[in-house]
Amino acid sequence: MIKLTKINNIIVEPIKLPQPPKNVKGSELFNQLNANILVCAPKNSGKTVVIKKIIDECTNKQTNVLIFCATVHNDHSWLEIQKDLDKRGITFMTFTSIYDDKANVLEAFIQSLQVKPNENSKPLILTNNIVAEKSSSKKEVAPDYLIIFDDLSNELKDPSITKLMKIQRHFSTKIIISTQSWKDTSSHIRKGNLDYVLLFKNIPTETLKIIYDELSLAIPFKLFTEIYSYSTKEKFHFLYTSLGGQQGDGFGDWFKKAYDFVKENKLISRGAKALGDAGVPYASKIGDVADKLGYGKKPRRKRTQAGGTQYGINGGAKRKRGARKKFASYFKCEMPGYIPTPLDFYEYFTHWIQFKYNISGGSFVYSMNQIHIVRIGKLVTLCVDSPPTFTMRATAQASEVYTDVIMPERFRPPNLQMVTVCTYQKQTPTLFIHPCRICCMLDGQLIIQNSDGSGIPCDANQSFSIDPFSMSYVLY
DSSP, X not given: OOOOOOOOOOOOOOOOOOOOOXXXXXXXXXXXXXXXXXEEOOTTSSHHHHHHHHHHHHOOTTOEEEEEETTTTTOHHHHHHHHHHHHHTOOXXXXXXXXXXXXXXXXXXXXXXXXXXXXXXXXXXXXXXXEEEOOSSOSSBOOSEEEEEESOGGGXXXXXXHHHHHHGGGGTEEEEEEESSGGGSOHHHHTTOOSEEEEOSOOOHXXXXXXXXXXXXXXXXXXXXXXXXXXXXXXXXXXXXXXXXGGOSOXXXXXXXXXXXXXXXXXXXXXXXXXXXXXXXXXXXXXXXOGGGXXXXXXXXXXXXXXXOTTOTTOOSOOOOOOOXXXXXXXXXXXXXXXXXXXXXXXXXXXXXXXXXXXXXXXXXXXXXXXXXXXETTEEEEEEOSOOEEEOSSOEEEEOEEEEEEOXXXXXXXXXXXXXXXXXXXXXXXXEEEEEEEEEEETTEEEEEXXXXXXXXXXXXXXXXXXXXXXXXXXX
């Protein structure tokens, strides 16, 4: 048995560190003010365009840009970048190498940063060769320095680059390293010093294995390669990976959160093979689709026809179809409460929606309930975990009942034939509605109809409820 004796009342308090700024310029891309970013892409894959986007979004007139690039004076893209920086009034310097007459320019720059300033002097910056006082009230905070290394080949292994990456947080600096080959950089750069990694198309599998090992990702290698293939299947698309830091959870933590959410809420419960058949990576570890959902077959798109019922069950008015949107375009919308993953591969969303019960003869009732929406690849699952309860306003004899679930605009793809449904609706104490199926989605409404189409009686002021239900469909 162990006995404990308190020897004093001393409490060791944590060090109070300054909070990172919340209004970081370019936070939509990288919300760390100081960050090490590595861009790995073959030639002509669009990495210089990405670098320009980072410059545009993450810098202002207070930022000093240093460009180390062998082709900075003859590459058309870099010449345009320099013109744009000059037009915006941003100070920049260009170098074709980190060496100048055998002297290490970068090492000299690091030493100049480490010189302690005069404590009595005011903070100053150089902007267009004019000395200007630093603004004390900036709307958005940008780094003091943005340093870019583009295709310097073996020079990327110079120890001064690693040294700069380790101390850059002390000097408000963002660093971008662009390379055609992962191995062109030093292993000291790649292991533990990166905050963001952007991987473009056509990286060999053996190189992906090295990347996976060096980044210490908390997911299986097979899943990593599948996500990489998914992210880069279109030209100029790339895999964006956040490795943690001020942003909070890293890529592996995000994956675990999404997996735990799906598992704990039982939004997808049985039938892992169906997920696998649908091309969802690592399906057996994510969860199963319910056996009754019948998710094995590819759904057919229903064409809208002239006429049809007023609820759109059999179609609706003929309408023109525009160009087919890409799958990703349906999921790019700012909305309070929406929590995306870095890869836009797994996501969940909780929202209050309106259930409307339509009774023939013009009678209808409403109920507000919370709905959970989970997307895994192209499979979308909706779950209502609290019974919607309705009170009828008038007597309805032999009425057909439809439920219009008004969906948030963010999750409104084009009209779809629903693939799967698992829901039972009950009336207490007297009314029972047969097992129902989702018929279609029309202009943001999921329209539910009792499966046999029979009429039901319902008295005025009588209450009934719908059991919790879930359903799934595929975006295609």
